[in-house]
Amino acid sequence: MRIPFVDLKAQYQSIKEEIDKAVQDIILNTAFIKGKAVEEFEKNFAEAIGVKYCIGVGNGTDALIVSLKSLGIGLGDEVLVPANSFIASSEAVTAAGAKVVFVDNHPDTYNIDVNKIEQAITDKTKAIIAVHLYGQPADMDSVLGIAKKHNLFIIEDAAQGHLAEYKSKSGEWKKAGTFGDIATFSFYPGKNLGAYGDAGAIVTNNDELAKKARMYANHGRISKYDHEFEGINSRMDGIQGAVLGVKLKYLQEWTEKRRAAALYYSEKLKEIKGVTTPFVDYEKYNPVWHLYVLRTEKRDALLDFLKSKGVAAGIHYPLALPNLQAYAYLNHRPADFPVASAYQQQLISIPIFPEITKEQQDYVVNTIREFFGK
Ligand SMILES: Cc1ncc(COP(=O)(O)O)c(C=O)c1O
Numbered sequence: 001m002r003i004p005f006v007d008l009k010a011q012y013q014s015i016k017e018e019i020d021k022a023v024q025d026i027i028l029n030t031a032f033i034k035g036k037a038v039e040e041f042e043k044n045f046a047e048a049i050g051v052k053y054c055i056g057v058g059n060g061t062d063a064l065i066v067s068l069k070s071l072g073i074g075l076g077d078e079v080l081v082p083a084n085s086f087i088a089s090s091e092a093v094t095a096a097g098a099k100v101v102f103v104d105n106h107p108d109t110y111n112i113d114v115n116k117i118e119q120a121i122t123d124k125t126k127a128i129i130a131v132h133l134y135g136q137p138a139d140m141d142s143v144l145g146i147a148k149k150h151n152l153f154i155i156e157d158a159a160q161g162h163l164a165e166y167k168s169k170s171g172e173w174k175k176a177g178t179f180g181d182i183a184t185f186s187f188y189p190g191k192n193l194g195a196y197g198d199a200g201a202i203v204t205n206n207d208e209l210a211k212k213a214r215m216y217a218n219h220g221r222i223s224k225y226d227h228e229f230e231g232i233n234s235r236m237d238g239i240q241g242a243v244l245g246v247k248l249k250y251l252q253e254w255t256e257k258r259r260a261a262a263l264y265y266s267e268k269l270k271e272i273k274g275v276t277t278p279f280v281d282y283e284k285y286n287p288v289w290h291l292y293v294l295r296t297e298k299r300d301a302l303l304d305f306l307k308s309k310g311v312a313a314g315i316h317y318p319l320a321l322p323n324l325q326a327y328a329y330l331n332h333r334p335a336d337f338p339v340a341s342a343y344q345q346q347l348i349s350i351p352i353f354p355e356i357t358k359e360q361q362d363y364v365v366n367t368i369r370e371f372f373g374k
Contacts, residue, residue, distance in 0.1 A: 001363045003351050005312040006190050010355040011254075015246060022242035023196075031238040038241030042201070044248055045185075048163065049177045051203040053210035056236030057217045060159040060186025060200040064092030066234060067182045067202055068127070070212040071153050073098050077126040080152075082112035082138075083320045083340035085131045088186075089157050090321050093129070100330070101125070102322045104337040108279040110134060110293065110347075113339065114142035118150075127153035132161030132176045134316070134349075135192065135258075135290035136280065140179040141169050147180075154180030159200075160290035162192045163255050167284045177203050182213070187244055192258070192290050193251050199240035254354035258289040261356050265292055268365040274298065274372045291316055292352040298371075299348050305371045306350070311364050314349040 012019065026037060038056045046054035057063050073079060074097035081090045084105035093100045103120050106113040111133050128147055130138040138156075147154045158164070161176040162185060168174060177183035187199035202213045215221060220231035266277045276295040280287055293316060296302055306313045320340035322332040334341035350364055 001360070002310040003312060003356075003360050003364055004353075005314055005349075005351050006353045007355050008189060008194070011353075014355070015250065018246045019243060022246050023239055026238040026242045033237055034235050035238045035241070037238050037245055038236045041236075041241045041245040041248065044245065045201060046203060048248060048251070049175045049183075049203055051178055051183075052205045052207075053203060055202045055210065055214045055217060056241060057200045057202060058234035058236065059198040060157075060184055060188065061088040061092055061095075062217065062232070062234035063184035063186070063200040063202045064088060064129070064155065064157060065095045066213050066217045066232070067155050067184055067209075068092060068096035068098065069216050069231075070209050071127065071155070071181065073126050073153070076124065078122060078124040079126060080112075080117060080120055080128045081321070082129070082131050082133070083322050083337040084110055084317065084343065085133060085157070085321060086159070086317065087321060087324065087326065088159070089129055089131050090327070098126070099124070100327070102327075102330075102332070102337060104339050105133075105320075105343070106139075107339050107343075109136060109139070110343070111136060111138040112143070114139045114146065117143070117146050121146075121150050121152075125150065125152060127155055129155045129157050130180060131157040131159075132164055134278070134287070134293050135160050135164055136278070136287035137161060137164050137166035137176045137285055140166050144179060153182075156180040156183035158183050159186035159188075159191065161288060162290075163251060164288040165286035167286075173286070178205070181206060182209055187240065192255065192288055193244065193247055195240040196243045197237065197240055199236050199244065201236070255288050257354035258352060259287075261352050261354075261361060262287070262289040262292055264358065264361055265350070265352070265365065268361070269294070269368065272365075272369055272372050275302075275368065289352055291349045293347050293349045295343065295346045296348065297346060299346050302368070302371055303348055306364075306367055309367045311367055312351060315347060316349050317347075318344060320344050
């Protein structure tokens with residue numbers, strides 16, 4: 001049996017008519033950049049997350065850069081970023097002109113270790129980027145407490161966390177993207193809400209930030225040639241807005257399917273010795289399972305075995321950010337980030353997507369069982 005890592009074709013087939021019509025409408029109306037479909041999507045996405053504003057941009061990396069710039073972060077400033085993430089989380093800080101300061105990840109949740117944040121704070125620190133990695137929210141109460149104490153901004157990188165929920169101290173369940181000053185999303189095709197090309201969004205409840213971000217992503221302007229400052233060109237395409245508008249209607253349903261699949265995996269895999277299933281405190285966290293990530297000492301051999309049996313697995317991420325060549329200039333040693341550095345050799349992501357069948361999941365589980373039974 002061949003199990004893909006994600007199955008975007010199956011998803012397209014299930015909504016083909018609606019997608020084809022939405023895309024055709026954009027072409028017929030030549031509404032290629034921004035336009036009505038994008039505006040409608042922005043409105044509906046803001047509503048789905050529970051925020052006042054959504055600004056569609058070119059991709060999730062730009063969303064982070066525009067957010068940092070809108071907060072006034074740049075040269076001379078430091079921004080805290082989890083060591084275990086995709087490079088966009090840190091790359092954006094450098095692109096904004098500021099300095100990246102990494103923080104190790106928590107051994108259970110893989111998200112930023114809130115117990116190690118304060119030791120990374122200096123008088124130059126301006127913000128924390130809280131990544132909701134793999135679709136599980138970061139420990140936002142702690143992040144909020146630290147940010148308040150040290151007067152820092154919070155940018156939530158929710159690229160992998162569409163509709164993820166977190167129960168804050170007040171007892172209220174709220175969506176990822178509603179806790180910080182500003183939050184960013186990626187709609188890269190493989191994401192839980194994926195466009196048919198690059199796309200991203202910024203969400204916030206702050207009037208001033210929303211206005212700045214919208215202008216910054218559109219050459220610093222309000223109207224056509226009225227540029228108040230220099231920005232960049234990062235606007236959402238009409239076709240992406242139209243595709244996302246169709247898909248957003250199904251996102252909750254798809255998310256529940258991911259949750260059911262994750263539960264099934266955890267139930268079946270917990271009996272297998274040698275592999276650690278994802279840790280979730282369901283009292284406070286309701287993840288959306290962008291990735292289902294296991295940990296094992298025999299990672300590389302398991303990866304090869306799965307591949308030989310037709311199961312597409314992945315590694316997120318093969319090198320913790322501080323260990324990448326791109327950050328050699330920071331002169332870190334792997335021991336500076338002991339958890340992230342150890343886990344880069346242990347993490348393995350197995351296929352999860354809304355359309356995955358029980359039969360496919362059983363095959364994955366049985367293949368893993370066969371490997372450890374050998
Ligand atoms: C955690 C995280 N942040 C940011 C991004 C950047 O998003 P994009 O690929 O849309 O630029 C990604 C996408 O892979 C991501 O996984």
